[in-house]
Amino acid sequence: MDAGKIDGVVGFHDHNIDLQGKGKSTEAVTQLLQVPGEVELCRTDVADQIKSPADWKGRGLGVTDIGSSTDFLTRYLAVRNGVQVDQIRESGVQAGNTFIAAMQHKNIDCGMTTEPTVSALLNSGQAKILLDMRTADGARAALGGVYPASSLYLSTDYATKHADTLQKLVNAFVKTMHWINAHTAEQIADQMPPDYYKGSASPPTSPHSRVKKASTPPTD
Known part of the structure; x- marks a missing residue:
């Protein structure tokens, strides 16, 4: 969207703040999550040396990409x-197989990622959880509070000129969120395409690796 090739995207709310600072006017119109849904994993062989981010000095840390x-x-x-x-030292290692490879080759000591990459590394014993921000309590413990995450945001220009289309998009997302909140994690996972589990030996099954039931978005 920054390059002007698309009008809207689903991404973290914080990108709106970043883009505003760069002179790009965007606005979030549907908030999908009030927590990041991210997990900070550390390689098993260094996990006993890293008890919190305070032990990150000099460490290699994996992120989706720089600026993400x-x-x-x-x-x-x-x-x-x-x-x-x-x-x-941050490295952009994406998710799935590339994230897993970065850990296997010891290119990173810890890294932030989501499911199903989390389950793949936990189930194989290659990593342990340092911080779990998949719940409101976990986000508060790590960050000091909840953190508005995935949202539908668009350029202000598009939102202003296409109010009718925008309302249909919002309605569709709200309807989907209501469906998610009315179904179990297993039912939600059953609706995901096979590619969702790519890089994972099997669909998430443990209580800590299942797809999390969506939290109701903040209303304020």
């Missing part, structure tokens, strides 16, 4: 725990 929301969160967690951003 996982990058923002990683930097915030470092500074919040007394580690300056120039004291960590």
Whole structure:
């Protein structure tokens, strides 16, 4: 969207703040999550040396990409725990197989990712959880509060000129959120395409690796 090739996207709410700072006017019209849904994993062989982000100094940390929301969160967690951003080494390793490979080759010590990558690494014993931000309590423990995450946001120009289309999009997302909140994690997972589980040996099954039931978005 920053390049003007698309009018809207589903992404973290914090991108709106970043884009506003760059002179790009965007606005979120549907909030899908009030927590990041991210997990900070550390390689099993170094997990006993890293008890919190305070131990990140000099460590290699994986993020989706530089400038991504996982990058923002990683930097915030470092500074919040007394580690300056120039004291960590971030690498953009995406998710799935590329994230797993980065851990296997020890290119990163810890990294932030989501399901099903989390389950794949936990089930194989290659990683342990340092921070779990898939729940409101987990987000508060790691970040100090909930963190508006996935949202539908668009350029303000498009939103202003296409109010009718925008309302249909919002209605569709709200209807989907109501469906999610009315069904179990297993029922939701059953609706996902096979590619969703790519990079995972099997669909998530443990209580800590199942698809999390969506939280009701904030109303304020």
